[in-house]
Amino acid sequence: xxxxxxxxxxxxxxxxxxxxxxxxxxxxxxxxxxxxxxxxxxxxxxxxxxxxxxxxxxxxxxxxxxxxxxxxxxxxxxxxxxxxxxxxxxxxxxxxxxxxxxxxxxxxxxxxxxxxxxxxxxxxxxxxxxxxxxxxxxxxxxxxxxxxxxxxxxxxxxxxxxxxxxxxxxxxxxxxxxxxxxxxxxxxxxxxxxxxxxxxxxxxxxxxxx
Amino acid sequence: xxxxxxxxxxxxxxxxxxxxxxxxxxxxxxxxxxxxxxxxxxxxxxxxxxxxxxxxxxxxxxxxxxxxxxxxxxxxxxxxxxxxxxxxxxxxxxxxxxxxxxxxxxxxxxxxxxxxxxxxxxxxxxxxxxxxxxxxxxxxxxxxxxxxxxxxxxxxxxxxxxxxxxxxxxxxxxxxxx
Numbered sequence: 213x214x215x216x217x218x219x220x221x222x223x224x225x226x227x228x229x230x231x232x233x234x235x236x237x238x239x240x241x242x243x244x245x246x247x248x249x250x251x252x253x254x255x256x257x258x259x260x261x262x263x264x265x266x267x268x269x270x271x272x273x274x275x276x277x278x279x280x281x282x283x284x285x286x287x288x289x290x291x292x293x294x295x296x297x298x299x300x301x302x303x304x305x306x307x308x309x310x311x312x313x314x315x316x317x318x319x320x321x322x323x324x325x326x327x328x329x330x331x332x333x334x335x336x337x338x339x340x341x342x343x344x345x346x347x348x349x350x351x352x353x354x355x356x357x358x359x360x361x362x363x364x365x366x367x368x369x370x371x372x373x374x375x376x377x378x379x380x381x382x383x384x385x386x387x388x389x390x391x392x393x394x395x396x397x398x399x400x401x402x403x404x405x406x407x408x409x410x411x412x413x414x415x416x417x418x419x420x421x422x
Numbered sequence: 423x424x425x426x427x428x429x430x431x432x433x434x435x436x437x438x439x440x441x442x443x444x445x446x447x448x449x450x451x452x453x454x455x456x457x458x459x460x461x462x463x464x465x466x467x468x469x470x471x472x473x474x475x476x477x478x479x480x481x482x483x484x485x486x487x488x489x490x491x492x493x494x495x496x497x498x499x500x501x502x503x504x505x506x507x508x509x510x511x512x513x514x515x516x517x518x519x520x521x522x523x524x525x526x527x528x529x530x531x532x533x534x535x536x537x538x539x540x541x542x543x544x545x546x547x548x549x550x551x552x553x554x555x556x557x558x559x560x561x562x563x564x565x566x567x568x569x570x571x572x573x574x575x576x577x578x579x580x581x582x583x584x585x586x587x588x589x590x591x592x593x594x595x596x597x598x599x600x
Contacts, residue, residue, distance in 0.1 A: 262478035341459040347470040360476035
């Protein structure tokens with residue numbers, strides 16, 4: 213396969229043409245047409261980058277990992293059977309790369325006592341139940357900004373399980389497989405991640421009120 | 423509330439609680455105000471997260487972002503897949519493996535010939551049996567595969583060369599089939 217084939221065409225120039233569905237672009241790319249692959253990247257680059265960033269919370273790492281995901285996507289494109297959408301398939305690739313990277317980082321750093329407490333819910337168990345909705349009256353943009361801020365304050369285990377469950381709609385079993393842990397651990401992490409999230413959002417609301 | 427109960431509450435919210443446990447859990451929630459509050463919090467958190475994933479935009483231009491990917495793809499496709507270097511003893515072993523296989527086949531062939539080949543095949547042989555009669559000779563033939571045993575009798579020639587005949591005048595040559 214020659215990656216330089218058809219590279220002379222700029223996909224942005226084809227904006228006036230009718231939109232070609234992803235499925236067709238994928239088929240062309242599977243035959244070695246890199247312009248079609250570039251068009252797919254143009255459409256979905258933000259989503260793939262966003263997933264990497266939400267997990268890594270580091271711009272540089274997220275850019276690198278999302279680029280690695282696109283390279284892997286090209287290499288494995290022939291394996292793509294179309295069971296899911298192309299963007300879902302690509303998202304799974306970037307999630308797996310992020311999980312590998314996070315595991316490497318975890319092995320490199322010493323486990324802190326704080327983290328161990330977090331795993332077992334040491335802090336979250338003591339948190340009061342949030343009874344008033346801390347997001348009431350917020351505009352969507354502001355709500356998303358606060359969610360982003362709160363996600364950044366979670367441990368990577370809690371953040372990841374929350375992202376995979378709430379934003380990727382994966383079941384406990386599937387998350388356990390991807391995170392290489394038991395279903396019980398997934399349930400526990402998800403529970404404490406939610407509890408912490410609710411309390412962080414309540415805290416932002418209190419800050420706003422005061 | 424213990425942890426197990428809390429996780430069951432959550433599984434119910436997520437639709438992952440086994441159906442057989444739902445009614446029992448619902449009864450317990452009705453009796454427990456803390457469980458009701460926790461359930462409300464879990465539902466609320468799930469609710470405000472749904473559809474509100476933070477939007478992030480790639481901080482690089484498309485051209486720059488793509489050019490790095492393109493270069494990497496080109497580099498990987500240019501790089502020939504290198505054969506892993508094999509130590510000399512493994513290379514020798516790779517060469518000798520088929521030869522040793524051939525040797526084994528040859529050895530087994532010779533062995534089987536020696537074991538199973540018998541020049542005097544008892545299933546198919548022509549034997550002259552000992553016969554004490556002075557006048558009648560016999561030749562037997564046995565075929566195991568055809569389930570047949572044949573004895574051929576013939577009149578012994580007298581020293582004078584005349585053929586013997588039985589007293590009743592019948593020819594001596596008889597065929598007995600078994």
